[in-house]
Amino acid sequence: MSQKEVELMQGIAEGLGYRKEVCTYIKEKKITLDNISSTHRPPLEMQHDIDQLSKYAKRRKEERLYKVFKDSVHGLITLHPLLVKIVDTPQFQRLRSIKQLGVGYRVYPGASHNRFEHSLGVCHLAKLLVTSLKKKQPELNITDEDVLCVQIAALCHDLGHGPFSHVFDGTFLKDKEKDKEKSKDKCKDNDKGPKPGPGPGPSSGSVSLVHAQDEDWKHENSSCKLFDHMYKTNGLEDIFGKYGIKDEINFIKEMINVPEACKGRDDKKSFLYEIVSNKETGIDVDKFDYFARDCHHLGIQSGFDYQRYIEFARVCKFNGKWRICTRDKEAFNLYELFSIRKSLFKRVYYHKTTCSIELMISDALKLADPVLNLSSSINNMEKYQTLTDDIYNQILFYEGKDSKMIEAKEILERIEKRQLYKFMTKIQISKDGEIDKKVKMAEEDLTQRDPKNFIVKTYKISYGMGNKNPIDQVGFYKPDNPSKAEKIEINKVSPMLPQIFQEEVLRVYYRGDDIETAKKTVDDWQEKYWVSPNVSFLVFRLWYVQVCNMLL
Template identity: 45%
Template sequence: MARPHDTETETMEVAYKVFNDPIHGHIELHPLLVKIIDTPQFQRLRNIKQLGGAYYVFPGASHNRFEHSIGVGYLAGKLAKSLQKKLLRLPKPKPEITESDILCVQIAGLCHDLGHGPFSHLFDAMFIPKVLPDLAVKWKHEQASLMMFDHLIVENKSELEKVEDWQVLSNNQDFIKELIVGRQDGQQKRMNRYKEKSFLYDIVANKTNEIDVDKFDYFARDCHHLGIKNNFDHNRFIKFARLCKVDGEYQICTKEQEVGNLYDLFHTRNSLHRRAYQHKVTNIVETMITEAFVLADKHLKFEGAGGNIFTMSTAIDDMVAYTKLTDNVFEQILFYTLTVLDDPRKVRELTEARKILMDILSRDLYKCVGQLYSEEEIQDTKAMQHKLAVDQGNPPGNNLKPDDFIVNVIKMNYGLKDKNPIDHVRFYRKSDPTKAFKIPSGQVSTLIPGHFQEWLIQVYCKRTDVEGEILRAAWDRLENWPQLRMNQPEPEADKGPNST
């Protein structure tokens, strides 16, 4: 396999394509990666917003899964090459990172998000659980990514075969799919290379400590577009990353001085969730979009393989139909032409769906009643809805009902539930770069978090005609609710378009 610096300049300019990325600058990609990018299945990602409904709150959040996936593919190769270079300094016996391994890791990074549906996580975390509750736990976008990856290869095989290194893809298809999802139970039995090169599974999707190039790219890219400061420096991590033996297996480790940089990574993750991903207005918008999608689900049709017709929800079973499913469904609902011949239920549900989407565009949103944090998960949201709707002297005509309220319970953590991810990271010292060790949190700073998981409870009212005083009275009824920590300040009212 030819590498960029192994070829003459003229050949390199023809074989390798240069992308000018706002986050990583000018990056070169292998021609096989370029062929994958130029397929309809990958180009589909141009029309799926990286941050879903956050675009209706943060006007800069217009970036898509397309550029993020290219960034992850680039960083996956950059980290793999950095580890390969440092292997030369390790004593034998030692693992080998081949050029084929690097290309496989790059392909995995490039294709890891192929399965995202309209508005990214809104589709698999909110829409699918509503319309297909039996699949809520089983079906995730990662599963669709593997299906779309297989579909991409089948549909574009004649073009992909034109690339000299096509065999790397065809011979390692299962390995690449496992790199996409990271370490899984039983994987060691299936892959004979797993034990020797287990660290490769931690580059794109790190299930050991959540430090991977997927986060490196979307932290930097999302912060850039949201206007939020990113304190984590992924280039420093890549520069100081090396392989050390841990419990008989080689693991990606970093220099002990980088422990503060890694805490900044997880602080940035937490900050992005609090300030953008779980922003109260972002979640209101996504809740409304989900309701519109549920109403329109059975009435939007997508042609799949063999001419079979699928709805939005059933398209997850057919990648030909799923390829056509993008953020454009928002406009499909908005501009759907109804006729007098249409079924009355179809007319009613599409009209309701259209009304919801028009409300979003005109900023007539559900009202945020309040939000707070809990140290324990809240299970009985129905009881909270009933408590909010209890009649305590409400003015006649308001008639608030439990279903007028929406209670969202959102898990907030550093990525490993209630555990500190840094406890699962190994470090090395300059004096002995082959020996790995842990750094207890007490040796870092007394200011780092003592708890790593909590729940955010957000309460909305679907009735936009209800006065603020009535909603405040409803919120006050939760004051003595068991398990809730009520010392969080009440959120400010939404002050206008794109208010954050």
């Protein structure tokens, strides 16, 4: 050991107040505190001090590998050395170049935050929740390895997001899949002979008739694939083994994309699957962070207090499973959580201008796909990890001669000049019996009138579980019996809470320039199917009243 290291160790010993003899022994023998050999045993009366100092030095050495981040929402975030290794990989650093709200930044100037800081925040909250449960309920046998696995899943849950976040999987890929289905149907029709129907789509290939929240392909799929790729290409096996979780890769991926049957942990620890991505209720640390973070950057007030939820969270047996439950008095706080979800979807995520820009970017990506191979990249992680929001500038500043790329460039140039697809109208609909059939007929009719320019798209705004109340799936315990959880009826929380938990909006956008003709076409279409623009509201209101009467 060098003289400098000796002086450092001696300084630590003196700073901790150990006897002068201990400090002298360290200096004279010139041995490290991490490796006191049998040939350099100190006098018996100093052995205890030396052992304690050795443990402290080892802990200090480990702590130096931790990293502290200053976060705009949660303050200081401290990451375990293994998590730091993950953060320092190219696959994770890629998230710095993917905006959390996709194109929302072009409508809300403050929404410039990225998936990178969101992932750090989710990891931080996951640690707070799982360590809180471990401290309050030792009988759960939550190990240090469990805590670390939960943190890794939280950190990596968004690795698989594509360019512009949900635009890639929520619009572009779904439209591509829909286009393929339309092409197959058209080939079948051609085999049978001519048949009237929608013509070829816009320059992008076909008309978009896609529900915004279908989940045929999810970013969680790519998150798991990219996690595997990151693990193998960055040599993380050794450090995973050092902390005893080398065999927990599948468990971590199960927490990212929860399957029907989980194998990573048994039923007694099934509650661990509710921390990062809660399929039972939708109450998880992912939402805690992105609601708080989005509201912070958007300048919107949030009424939900995640700190109270973590403070009162306990694991109880509920509906035959070990589930994370909360105090009975926290029911209204949870309704606030889903209320802010509804508000953000209605005011921000599905803002009419945001959706218009999303449709334009999706059209541009579809045009550029044959050249850039975007859609096929989801099966090639080496290629996929290079896809970020930078693809926008790659198309915008394209200088080649490919006709499709030039068309895609022209669409993005329209965005730059704020010449957006025109929002024409919206119809408030309720998916119920004959009304559902009527909506589908109306969609097909309008797109047939001008298949190149009209886009008809349906958006769902809900509490997260369709028409169901997610709070019905939450267990609540009382202070006098914290081990027993039960459901709380909505009318026992407040008579002013909602009775309907989902609404659907049909929107019409127009790509072309002939706005006057488009308005006449849309007016004629509305008169044919909806009598007047407000009749859908009347139908919805009638349905709402009927449901309320049934509940009462």
